[in-house]
Amino acid sequence: MNADELQQLREETAEAYHVFGTVHTKDHSPAYERIGVAVAESPELVERLTALPPIKRQPNLLLAAVRYLGGPVDSGDAFVAWALDHWEEVRPVILARATQTNEAGRCATLLPLLASLPQPLALIEVGASAGLCLYPDRYRYRYDGTPAFGADGSPVTIPCATTGPVPLPRPDRLPRVVSRTGVDLNPLDPADADDARWLESLVWPGQQARFDRLRAALSVARDASDPARIVRGDLNARVAELVAAAPQGSTPVVFHTSVLCYLPSEARHAFTTTVRDLPCRWISNEAPDVLTDIDARLPYPAPTERGVNILALDGKPVAFTGPHGERLDWFSH
Numbered sequence: 111m112n113a114d115e116l117q118q119l120r121e122e123t124a125e126a127y128h129v130f131g132t133v134h135t136k137d138h139s140p141a142y143e144r145i146g147v148a149v150a151e152s153p154e155l156v157e158r159l160t161a162l163p164p165i166k167r168q169p170n171l172l173l174a175a176v177r178y179l180g181g182p183v184d185s186g187d188a189f190v191a192w193a194l195d196h197w198e199e200v201r202p203v204i205l206a207r208a209t210q211t212n213e214a215g216r217c218a219t220l221l222p223l224l225a226s227l228p229q230p231l232a233l234i235e236v237g238a239s240a241g242l243c244l245y246p247d248r249y250r251y252r253y254d255g256t257p258a259f260g261a262d263g264s265p266v267t268i269p270c271a272t273t274g275p276v277p278l279p280r281p282d283r284l285p286r287v288v289s290r291t292g293v294d295l296n297p298l299d300p301a302d303a304d305d306a307r308w309l310e311s312l313v314w315p316g317q318q319a320r321f322d323r324l325r326a327a328l329s330v331a332r333d334a335s336d337p338a339r340i341v342r343g344d345l346n347a348r349v350a351e352l353v354a355a356a357p358q359g360s361t362p363v364v365f366h367t368s369v370l371c372y373l374p375s376e377a378r379h380a381f382t383t384t385v386r387d388l389p390c391r392w393i394s395n396e397a398p399d400v401l402t403d404i405d406a407r408l409p410y411p412a413p414t415e416r417g418v419n420i421l422a423l424d425g426k427p428v429a430f431t432g433p434h435g436e437r438l439d440w441f442s443h
Contacts, residue, residue: 116160123160123167124150130169134417134433139314141183145173148186155190158197165372166204170211170312175203178311208296209372211312212239214327215320215435216367216395217246218253218270222438223393223423225279227363230286232356234390236345236381237369238292240300240309241338242327247284248334249327253438260284265326274429274440288360290338293348297340300331320434345369346380353390362390368419368433371400386425394422395431409441 111119131146146169149155159167172193177183179199181192193200224231224246233244250260250267258267259281272278279285298305306328313321331337341348349364356362364385370378382401385392397419398405398412404422405412412418412430421429421438430439 120153120156120160124156126167127156127169133415134169135314136416138417138434139316141315142169142173144186145183145189148190149193152190152194155194158194158201162201162204165208168209168372170209171204171207172200174209174308174311175200175207177315178203178207178308183315207308209312210237210239210294210296210298210309211368212242212298212309212324212327213320213367213434214242214245214249214266214323215268215270216431217243217249218251218268218435219395219419219421219429219431219438220365220367220393221246221251221279221285222277222440223421223428224285224363225283226277227285227391228361230288230360232289232360232362233287233291234349234352234356234362234364235292236349236364236366237372238294238297238338238340240298240305240328240331241290241292241340242300242324242331243365243367244287244290244292244338245327245330245334247287248330253278265329266323268323268435270432270435270438272438272440274442276429276438276440288357290336291352291355292338292340293343293345293352294340295342295344297342300328317434346377346384349381349384350388353388356390362388363393364388364390365393365395367395368397370394370396382425392424394425395419397433409443 127146128150131143135142176193182188235244248261248264250258250264252258252267252269253272309324313324353362404420404425404427408427417433418430420427421431428441
């Protein structure tokens with residue numbers, strides 16, 4: 111790599127952190143807003159990040175690694191100084207771990223689609239982490255402040271603000287799930303204390319409700335009578351076998367949220383080509399520019415002032431969603 115290419119790489123890395131701090135975390139985590147900008151403005155830390163493999167330069171991974179090790183998040187300058195001083199501890203965590211945000215709140219944005227499909231469902235999540243999104247029938251939901259409905263006695267209640275003609279499921283029509291499977295390069299165990307600590311480190315500072323929900327969802331997964339089965343492996347290598355193993359008479363549903371953004375473009379293309387040919391339904395919930403074929407079918411441009419995902423069924427976009435399930439903006443056509 112020549113000097114010009116290296117400089118371009120530094121600039122791209124800094125810009126990724128700047129966008130993280132000014133767009134993705136805006137109005138969600140003031141601490142990460144400050145830290146994202148501070149990292150972008152630190153040539154020394156950007157230099158160290160640039161030396162990492164491309165998949166390891168992402169903001170969520172650096173920030174979670176520092177928090178996992180007990181570093182400060184109350185100040186952008188303090189974060190940068192601590193990360194530089196402890197780089198020999200931070201770097202191995204970044205290299206060993208992955209961004210595996212397992213946000214059960216995203217089930218609120220998936221639920222209208224899941225409830226609309228022929229029942230029962232065989233859920234298959236790619237990039238499943240600890241599998242917490244494989245239990246949509248074990249949570250409770252509150253849309254726009256209305257009375258909560260869902261699984262009786264669940265410790266998890268998920269709020270979600272909506273706009274547009276959302277096809278909200280009837281309280282007595284939750285999805286019926288007959289199997290829960292997933293695939294991940296590094297499956298996490300809901301019962302493992304260190305895996306739980308890593309998931310907690312991925313929750314953005316200042317989001318106590320998300321933190322509490324994570325712990326409650328982990329308890330649901332640990333206590334489930336029909337626990338999810340997460341296989342280790344590459345999603346492109348294993349998704350077809352998981353669909354083939356779905357129980358007879360069920361509707362196999364392959365789904366993913368904020369996962370394909372971490373794959374190279376060739377791997378994304380391979381996945382979408384494969385899943386379109388499988389005997390299953392496909393729910394995607396990814397950021398703009400991740401699945402360009404879906405982007406091209408949007409009825410209007412995605413917002414740029416805040417982080418959003420695009421919810422789609424079988425390649426057809428139906429809504430914009432909040433990154434952690436906090437919003438569901440259904441398209442009117």
